[in-house]
Amino acid sequence: MTSPHIEFQNVSTRYGSKDILKNVSFTVGRNEIFGIIGPANSGKTTMLKSINRTLEFIGGATRTGTITINGEDTRQMDPNALRRRIGMVFPLPVGLPMTVWENVAYAPRRMGINNKEELNEIVERCLRQSVLWDEVKDRLDLLGTRLSGGQQQRLTLARALSLSPEILCLDEFSIAIDPVTTMRIEDVLKELRKTMTIILVTNLTQQARRLADRTMFFWRGEVIELDKTDVIFSDKPADKRTFDYVNGVFG
Amino acid sequence: MPENTPVKRRKFQFFDFIEKPMELFIRICGWSSIIGIATIFVFIFKEAGPMVPRLDWVEFFTSSRWIPNPAPGNPASYGALALIVGTFGTTFIALIIAVPVGLGAAVYIGEFATGKVKETLKVVIELLAAIPSIVWGFIGLMVLGPLVKSIFTAAPGSAWSKIMVTLQLASADGGTTQGTNLLTGGIILALMSVPVIVSLSEDALRAVPDNFREASLALGANTWETVRRVLFPAARNGLLAACLLGMGRAIGETMAVLLATGHSNRIPEALTDPVRTMTATIAAEMGECVQGDDHYRVLFILGIVLFVITCAVNVAGDLIIKGVKKANKA
Numbered sequence: 001m002t003s004p005h006i007e008f009q010n011v012s013t014r015y016g017s018k019d020i021l022k023n024v025s026f027t028v029g030r031n032e033i034f035g036i037i038g039p040a041n042s043g044k045t046t047m048l049k050s051i052n053r054t055l056e057f058i059g060g061a062t063r064t065g066t067i068t069i070n071g072e073d074t075r076q077m078d079p080n081a082l083r084r085r086i087g088m089v090f091p092l093p094v095g096l097p098m099t100v101w102e103n104v105a106y107a108p109r110r111m112g113i114n115n116k117e118e119l120n121e122i123v124e125r126c127l128r129q130s131v132l133w134d135e136v137k138d139r140l141d142l143l144g145t146r147l148s149g150g151q152q153q154r155l156t157l158a159r160a161l162s163l164s165p166e167i168l169c170l171d172e173f174s175i176a177i178d179p180v181t182t183m184r185i186e187d188v189l190k191e192l193r194k195t196m197t198i199i200l201v202t203n204l205t206q207q208a209r210r211l212a213d214r215t216m217f218f219w220r221g222e223v224i225e226l227d228k229t230d231v232i233f234s235d236k237p238a239d240k241r242t243f244d245y246v247n248g249v250f251g
Numbered sequence: 252m253p254e255n256t257p258v259k260r261r262k263f264q265f266f267d268f269i270e271k272p273m274e275l276f277i278r279i280c281g282w283s284s285i286i287g288i289a290t291i292f293v294f295i296f297k298e299a300g301p302m303v304p305r306l307d308w309v310e311f312f313t314s315s316r317w318i319p320n321p322a323p324g325n326p327a328s329y330g331a332l333a334l335i336v337g338t339f340g341t342t343f344i345a346l347i348i349a350v351p352v353g354l355g356a357a358v359y360i361g362e363f364a365t366g367k368v369k370e371t372l373k374v375v376i377e378l379l380a381a382i383p384s385i386v387w388g389f390i391g392l393m394v395l396g397p398l399v400k401s402i403f404t405a406a407p408g409s410a411w412s413k414i415m416v417t418l419q420l421a422s423a424d425g426g427t428t429q430g431t432n433l434l435t436g437g438i439i440l441a442l443m444s445v446p447v448i449v450s451l452s453e454d455a456l457r458a459v460p461d462n463f464r465e466a467s468l469a470l471g472a473n474t475w476e477t478v479r480r481v482l483f484p485a486a487r488n489g490l491l492a493a494c495l496l497g498m499g500r501a502i503g504e505t506m507a508v509l510l511a512t513g514h515s516n517r518i519p520e521a522l523t524d525p526v527r528t529m530t531a532t533i534a535a536e537m538g539e540c541v542q543g544d545d546h547y548r549v550l551f552i553l554g555i556v557l558f559v560i561t562c563a564v565n566v567a568g569d570l571i572i573k574g575v576k577k578a579n580k581a
Contacts, residue, residue, distance in 0.1 A: 054469055057461075084471030094466040097485040106480065107470040159470065 344437025391511025396430025455489020
């Protein structure tokens with residue numbers, strides 16, 4: 001592992017009286033692609049939401065423990081500034097009710113970038129990185145909500161990249177995207193890791209296998225196993241449940 | 252494991268009998284609004300009809316001589332310009348106040364307020380909508396009127412008076428002697444429209460999926476930027492509908508404006524001149540006219556004008572919404 005970038009220290013979250021994350025601790029290294037696999041309802045999305053503090057919008061959600069980025073406690077940071085450092089893609093594609101161009105330029109404009117040329121460059125770069133450029137380059141003034149599901153998902157990815165974040169969290173980013181395009185995006189991710197740390201939550205275990213340096217198996221709010229991806233997907237992971245899950249004989 | 256066998260219907264069911272009558276009943280419910288509006292339409296046109304060819308329409312729309320009770324040397328005359336101006340004036344002032352306040356309150360309740368504050372505000376605003384219009388009129392007459400009067404009245408010739416007259420806030424000939432006037436009526440109408448605008452706008456904002464908020468906030472935008480850039484565009488149609496319904500309430504209101512505007516048939520020259528609206532005129536004069544005479548029928552023509560204005564507002568709203576949609580498709 002490279003030097004630590006994100007650290008979870010004894011993080012627990014609850015929705016009301018329901019425990020979601022149970023005393024979770026792990027470290028994500030800088031410029032690492034960090035895979036997280038595990039069955040539905042294990043708290044993977046909650047984990048991402050606690051990194052960028054959007055968990056705070058959910059009524060009744062509480063969190064204990066410490067999450068640090070570059071050693072700095074996220075609780076001490078301005079939440080908006082924190083969120084600008086973290087690109088987030090959730091499984092449900094969300095085209096904001098504005099044009100494709102405005103969708104991608106949304107965050108940079110909020111940062112005060114008003115130069116049209118500069119914004120055009122950002123929009124093109126991000127749309128190329130999310131493999132959407134060729135499909136929308138002639139209709140950037142189309143409403144983002146009118147794109148197809150897979151296109152909107154890539155639009156969400158482009159938006160997440162628009163501030164060149166230091167951390168990119170991808171939560172099932174490819175469920176609505178066809179396999180060929182997914183492979184192309186995966187190639188882009190391999191490029192992007194030079195400049196950012198990528199957390200990849202996926203139900204496609206093979207995707208984690210292809211991309212991740214290290215993979216964490218996460219189940220019922222607990223870290224079952226965290227190791228090099230080769231080890232997790234080998235015949236001899238440390239925990240039998242990991243082996244069962246990866247090989248589809250789980251439960 | 253048990254096999255999936257087709258499920259057979261075991262007995263004759265109640266709904267088999269009443270399906271047809273039920274469908275008919277629901278159909279009637281659906282059409283009842285159209286039946287209602289058609290009946291109203293037929294009725295007011297029937298009552299106004301005989302006067303339509305006889306009315307001097309030019310005078311009706313361009314003169315303020317409203318003399319429904321002719322006297323020797325003072326022939327009957329139906330110039331409704333001042334009434335139309337009165338209706339539009341009070342509505343305009345009401346909207347200038349009510350739209351920003353209403354939208355602001357809706358955004359505050361929907362996006363910023365939490366817990367007890369939010370619940371309390373919602374209840375209070377519903378309560379505000381439940382106050383009868385006559386009570387609003389009374390408040391305009393007894394509370395707001397004197398207040399407006401004390402603020403805008405000044406000794407003639409004083410500096411304050413000159414400022415007022417220059418800004419057309421008060422007219423030079425003592426329009427401020429009345430507390431009930433255009434401004435008072437407009438404020439009362441605004442207070443009456445605000446609850447409508449707030450509750451409908453809040454519904455429209457709540458209908459925006461949380462995904463949108465989350466997506467915007469996750470990009471580091473603050474709440475206000477999210478409201479301005481994401482929620483307003485997403486809820487645009489609902490917000491517009493809220494404002495139009497608030498406007499409808501202001502145009503159609505009768506009792507409150509009757510008490511709060513001064514009911515004086517003239518074109519206002521300043522903000523604090525008394526005015527009279529079409530609705531208040533109908534309410535005040537319908538009781539004293541003879542059924543079937545010219546005066547009676549002209550009051551129905553005023554009703555038609557109101558009807559047309561409300562229809563025009565609604566159609567305009569529809570067109571705006573459609574126009575917005577079309578622009579987005581491009």
